[in-house]
Amino acid sequence: MKKKKEHKELSKMLRVDHAGEVSARKIYDGQLLILSGRKEAEEIKHMRDQEQHHLDKFDELLNEYNIRPSFLTPVWNLAGLTLGAVTALMGTKSAMACTIAVEEVIGEHYQKQAIKLKSSNKVLSKVLNEFADEELEHRNIAQENNGEEAFGYRIMKGIIQSGCRGAIKIAEKI
Ligand SMILES: [Fe+2]
Ligand SMILES: [Fe+2]
Secondary structure: OHHHHHHHHHHHHHHHHHHHHHHHHHHHHHHHHHHOOOOOHHHHHHHHHHHHHHHHHHHHHHHHHOOOOOOOHHHHHHHHHHHHHHHHHOOHHHHHHHHHHHHHHHHHHHHHHHHHOOOOOHHHHHHHHHHHHHHHHHHHHHHHOOHHHOOOHHHHHHHHHHHHHHHHHHHHHO
C-alpha cells in the first residue's frame, strides 16, 4: 500500500517536471526564432541546450518508473513556444524578464522536490538539486542581461509566474 502511494506521488512529481521541461525548451526555441541575430543568442542557446538535457533526463525517468507523460504535452509545447516568441517580439529585455519569471519558479520547485526526496530517493534528489542550480543560473543570466529593466517587468513577472504555478497544478493531474 505504501509503495503504491509513493509511486503515485513520484508520478505526479516527474510528470510535472517533464511537462515543465517540454515548455522550457520551447520557450528558448521561441526566443531564438526571433532573437537569433542578437548578441544574447549564445546565452539563450546555452540555456536551451541545458533544457534539452533536463528533458532527456525526465524522459528517461518516466520510462524507468513507468509513468505516463502529461496528456497535455502538445499544449505545453505550444504554450512554451508562444510565450518565448511573444516576449522576444517585445524585445530582448522582455524575453529575459520571461526567463527570470519562469526559472525562478522552476528552480524553487526543484529545490522543494529535492528536499522532499532527500531520504527516500537520494539519487533523484541529487539530480533535482543539480537542475535547480542550473535553472537558477538561467535566472541569473537573464538578470545580468537586464531582464529587470523590461517595460512592465513586475506585472509581466507576476502574470507569467501565476501561469507557471497554474500549469504545475494542472500537469500534476492531467
Ligand atoms: Fe530545465
Ligand atoms: Fe532553465
